[in-house]
Amino acid sequence: MTNLRGRISTAALAGLLGLTLTACGTSTDTGSAADPTAAASTAPADPNAALAASLKGIQQGDYAFALATPGPKAKGAVHLPSKSGAVKLEEKTKDYSFSMELVGTDTERWFRFDSSEAFVRSMFGSDGKTWKHIDTAKIGKDGALDLDVTNADLLGLAGLVKAVTDAKVAGSTITGTIDATKAVTADSFLDEDVVKSMGAAASSVPFTATLDDQGRLTKLVLDAPKADDTPAGKWAYTISGYGAQKAQGKPTGAIKEITAEELSVLNG
Numbered sequence: 731m732t733n734l735r736g737r738i739s740t741a742a743l744a745g746l747l748g749l750t751l752t753a754c755g756t757s758t759d760t761g762s763a764a765d766p767t768a769a770a771s772t773a774p775a776d777p778n779a780a781l782a783a784s785l786k787g788i789q790q791g792d793y794a795f796a797l798a799t800p801g802p803k804a805k806g807a808v809h810l811p812s813k814s815g816a817v818k819l820e821e822k823t824k825d826y827s828f829s830m831e832l833v834g835t836d837t838e839r840w841f842r843f844d845s846s847e848a849f850v851r852s853m854f855g856s857d858g859k860t861w862k863h864i865d866t867a868k869i870g871k872d873g874a875l876d877l878d879v880t881n882a883d884l885l886g887l888a889g890l891v892k893a894v895t896d897a898k899v900a901g902s903t904i905t906g907t908i909d910a911t912k913a914v915t916a917d918s919f920l921d922e923d924v925v926k927s928m929g930a931a932a933s934s935v936p937f938t939a940t941l942d943d944q945g946r947l948t949k950l951v952l953d954a955p956k957a958d959d960t961p962a963g964k965w966a967y968t969i970s971g972y973g974a975q976k977a978q979g980k981p982t983g984a985i986k987e988i989t990a991e992e993l994s995v996l997n998g
Contacts, residue, residue, distance in 0.1 A: 777897035777904045781939060784947035785891060787972045791882030794971035801960035812977030813879045829858075832875070833978050839864040839875050840981050854992050860984040862992065870997030885967060886920060887950065889913040895934070904939040908952065924957050931955035946972060 787793060791810025797803065804819040817832040828850070830843040844858030845851055854862065869875050893913035897906030910932040914922050925932050936953040952965040
């Protein structure tokens with residue numbers, strides 16, 4: 731592994747993505763829980779208006795989500811009412827495997843990771859089971875763990891919707907194209923470096939969006955071109971569990987305070 735900080739930053743900046751979060755207190759509900767105050771509604775006939783309206787649930791900051799790409803895969807939850815969230819990102823190839831879990835609140839972070847590379851494990855004394863604790867006051871700005879837990883749209887979905895250049899609606903499905911060069915955000919997988927690596931194809935990325943019976947986004951699939959080491963293929967964002975997530979906090983299991991040396995690597 732030649733760029734540890736880059737991989738950890740990818741996990742962190744991907745937007746509090748997480749897998750296997752039951753140990754961290756995240757709801758395991760994978761359905762789209764209905765807002766008890768909201769009546770079922772039909773999405774606007776105009777596809778752009780429907781897409782914009784579909785993000786209202788995201789903006790409330792209480793949902794679970796997943797992202798599957800031909801490379802990294804992730805799943806997680808956001809709980810804006812408590813200013814907390816959790817993340818786990820996994821990447822596996824024939825030669826390499828890496829996973830990282832992160833639990834964040836406005837004042838604390840806990841993370842643990844595992845890797846097939848002994849060098850990476852030794853750098854943090856990682857055994858894949860022990861959590862490291864960090865006070866957010868010690869986290870450097872733009873460091874790997876510098877996360878904005880007050881941002882409801884940590885996947886950068888609003889940026890993707892605004893970058894739609896063509897769309898048509900059929901029932902609860904909207905299809906069209908996105909100009910990814912106009913959707914660049916540091917807090918999503920489509921950051922500047924990723925979009926640049928897509929080349930000219932980034933300006934016309936086909937998408938399919940699916941809405942629930944309340945007009946909320948439940949799935950967004952991009953037919954993405956090759957990006958760096960990630961081959962061309964479908965990037966599928968799935969949103970579920972609206973209004974059903976739980977506050978994150980101190981995880982169970984062994985916990986150690988992060989050392990000054992480890993923190994310096996994460997802070998870059």
